[in-house]
Amino acid sequence: MSREQRRESGEEWYRYALTLEASQEGFWDWDLATGRLWGSNRWQSITGVDEPCTRLETWMERVHPFDKPRLEADLRAIRAGKCSKLRNEHRIRHRNGQWRWVLAHGVAAQDGGGRVTRVAGSLTDMTECRTADALTGLPNRIFFLDYLEHRMDRGRQRGDWDFAVLAVALDRFDRVNEVLGASGGDRLLMETAMRMQAMLPEGSIAARLNGAEFLVCLESVQNDAEAVEFAAQTAGAVGEPFVWRGHRMTPQLAIGIARAEATYAHPEDLMSDAESALAHARRGEPSGVVCYSRGMREQALERLELEADLERAIRQGELTMFYQPEVDLRTGRIIGFEALVRWKHARRGLLPPAEFIPLAEETGLILPLGDWGMAEACRQLVEWRTRGHAELKSARMSVNLSARQFERPDLVERVRQVLDQTGLNDGALRLEVTESSLIADAAAAAKTMRELGALGVGLHMDDFGVGYSSLHYLQRFPFDTLKIDRSFVRGVVHDRESRQIVRSILDLAKSFGMDVVAEGIEDAEQLRELQSMGCPCGQGYYFARPMDPGAISELVAARGFTHEAIPLPV
Numbered sequence: 001m002s003r004e005q006r007r008e009s010g011e012e013w014y015r016y017a018l019t020l021e022a023s024q025e026g027f028w029d030w031d032l033a034t035g036r037l038w039g040s041n042r043w044q045s046i047t048g049v050d051e052p053c054t055r056l057e058t059w060m061e062r063v064h065p066f067d068k069p070r071l072e073a074d075l076r077a078i079r080a081g082k083c084s085k086l087r088n089e090h091r092i093r094h095r096n097g098q099w100r101w102v103l104a105h106g107v108a109a110q111d112g113g114g115r116v117t118r119v120a121g122s123l124t125d126m127t128e129c130r131t132a133d134a135l136t137g138l139p140n141r142i143f144f145l146d147y148l149e150h151r152m153d154r155g156r157q158r159g160d161w162d163f164a165v166l167a168v169a170l171d172r173f174d175r176v177n178e179v180l181g182a183s184g185g186d187r188l189l190m191e192t193a194m195r196m197q198a199m200l201p202e203g204s205i206a207a208r209l210n211g212a213e214f215l216v217c218l219e220s221v222q223n224d225a226e227a228v229e230f231a232a233q234t235a236g237a238v239g240e241p242f243v244w245r246g247h248r249m250t251p252q253l254a255i256g257i258a259r260a261e262a263t264y265a266h267p268e269d270l271m272s273d274a275e276s277a278l279a280h281a282r283r284g285e286p287s288g289v290v291c292y293s294r295g296m297r298e299q300a301l302e303r304l305e306l307e308a309d310l311e312r313a314i315r316q317g318e319l320t321m322f323y324q325p326e327v328d329l330r331t332g333r334i335i336g337f338e339a340l341v342r343w344k345h346a347r348r349g350l351l352p353p354a355e356f357i358p359l360a361e362e363t364g365l366i367l368p369l370g371d372w373g374m375a376e377a378c379r380q381l382v383e384w385r386t387r388g389h390a391e392l393k394s395a396r397m398s399v400n401l402s403a404r405q406f407e408r409p410d411l412v413e414r415v416r417q418v419l420d421q422t423g424l425n426d427g428a429l430r431l432e433v434t435e436s437s438l439i440a441d442a443a444a445a446a447k448t449m450r451e452l453g454a455l456g457v458g459l460h461m462d463d464f465g466v467g468y469s470s471l472h473y474l475q476r477f478p479f480d481t482l483k484i485d486r487s488f489v490r491g492v493v494h495d496r497e498s499r500q501i502v503r504s505i506l507d508l509a510k511s512f513g514m515d516v517v518a519e520g521i522e523d524a525e526q527l528r529e530l531q532s533m534g535c536p537c538g539q540g541y542y543f544a545r546p547m548d549p550g551a552i553s554e555l556v557a558a559r560g561f562t563h564e565a566i567p568l569p570v
């Protein structure tokens with residue numbers, strides 16, 4: 001080597017040494033023949049090993065027991081020449097007791113005979129990226145778990161269990177994302193994180209999980225009531241109006257609380273109990289705050305199972321539609337049907353919608369369920385018509401839509417497709433919505449309804465009279481029909497108040513030019529009363545229960561659709 005070359009190569013080494021020093025990466029070199037491990041300064045500060053030359057075991061001793069087997073397997077593989085590169089992420093316990101996330105890269109060097117003689121590489125400290133949520137800057141789940149583990153250790157050592165874990169979720173966040181777009185959703189998450197943090201008492205921490213869920217470890221909690229009070233205050237602070245590019249919304253929180261106890265062995269158990277309580281809170285506890293109680297975890301497991309079952313049921317066609325006739329109370333003729341979904345559950349038999357529609361709404365399964373239901377109901381009516389039930393030429397088909405379906409931006413397009421595919425284009429399809437569908441975004445709801453109207457689809461307001469039943473809705477939204485909730489029909493004979501409500505709904509409908517269907521007519525007295533009040537249409541067990549398509553076919557074939565089809569008293 002010439003002097004010139006040596007100087008150059010010296011410069012190169014110098015450059016390497018400088019780069020090494022400047023780098024945030026630690027470097028290491030493991031000599032297989034001697035078993036010695038060399039680590040750079042940075043490697044030492046990341047791992048907390050305070051000597052440059054040591055043995056591989058010193059590193060391994062510090063690796064988290066959970067991550068160790070995988071790292072050892074990777075090292076074995078590279079040592080045996082089964083692979084030439086190493087990439088392994090693991091946790092390492094620093095001298096100061098803290099767990100750190102590190103990423104190790106390595107390459108194998110071989111001798112002339114192809115035997116691996118050394119493995120050398122880098123070590124990067126990933127703790128910050130692994131434990132901080134990039135969007136809100138809050139700690140993430142990994143950090144929270146680690147923190148909670150320490151906190152529980154303290155509980156065990158000092159008998160100090162005065163803390164609670166809160167699982168916090170922004171309600172209907174998917175809807176926010178739809179309306180405001182992803183960047184608006186991000187802003188809301190950031191704002192929520194800030195508002196939550198401002199509420200935290202000394203020593204407590206908040207972390208963000210995926211999506212719109214947060215976790216809080218709340219200190220100095222002696223009983224459930226104190227945790228609930230904090231939760232309610234936080235919900236109040238986060239629930240202040242949030243304005244983004246002219247959109248104003250009031251975020252709502254659901255909060256589940258699990259108080260720490262000495263019986264908890266793992267941080268995950270405490271977190272999972274808070275999550276179970278949260279699931280209850282989301283299911284409509286009015287205050288939106290629920291404390292964990294025994295049995296919730298089992299219920300959560302059951303729901304999980306049911307959810308998987310339902311998903312399969314939709315895919316494998318275990319759902320079926322029943323149909324209940326709607327009757328013209330003046331003539332006794334059947335004017336149409338309401339489609340009501342049932343689940344033919346392999347073990348539990350025929351399940352009514354109350355047992356699975358709420359779950360479907362919560363999980364989003366209502367969308368595929370609803371798509372299938374609407375198409376099936378339209379197909380069925382077309383089939384009856386073409387199979388010779390000529391009386392059904394003018395019959396209509398009412399299909400229930402839940403709020404989530406109604407809010408879908410592509411609803412109108414989907415309805416159009418179903419009408420085209422089934423050929424039911426004569427205005428026979430009616431969609432039933434409840435008031436809850438209109439509350440979220442009234443302007444969007446009105447637009448959707450106008451577009452559906454333009455397709456010839458009729459709109460029923462279901463369960464009218466319960467809820468707010470705002471007159472404003474009637475004026476604002478183009479409903480064709482009000483369906484009187486069956487709770488008023490039940491009292492129409494003996495309860496003055498119910499009778500008065502029915503009467504005023506009939507008057508209202510008349511003045512707005514809407515049709516009326518009374519739901520849940522169960523006996524002749526109720527029918528007579530409604531007829532005397534001039535109620536035009538009704539449905540109920542008195543005429544027919546919801547039936548499978550075969551039974552409806554038989555009914556139509558055997559008795560036709562004249563007055564006599566219905567046991568209508570004079």
Ligand code: C2E
Nearest residue numbers: 340341352353373400401402520521522539540541542546
């Ligand atoms: P809804 O739309 O108000 O349907 C009327 C409910 O009243 C039906 O219950 C029907 O069986 C019941 N009913 C009818 N006549 C009588 C009567 O004389 N007495 C009594 N006690 N009940 C009567 P069902 O089938 O259990 O459905 C319950 C609710 O589930 C429906 O209320 C609707 O909100 C929802 N639902 C049903 N099918 C679907 C569907 O395909 N999609 C969606 N999104 N929701 C559905």
Ligand code: MG
Nearest residue numbers: 338400432462
């Ligand atoms: Mg209905």
Ligand code: MG
Nearest residue numbers: 462463483519
């Ligand atoms: Mg109803």
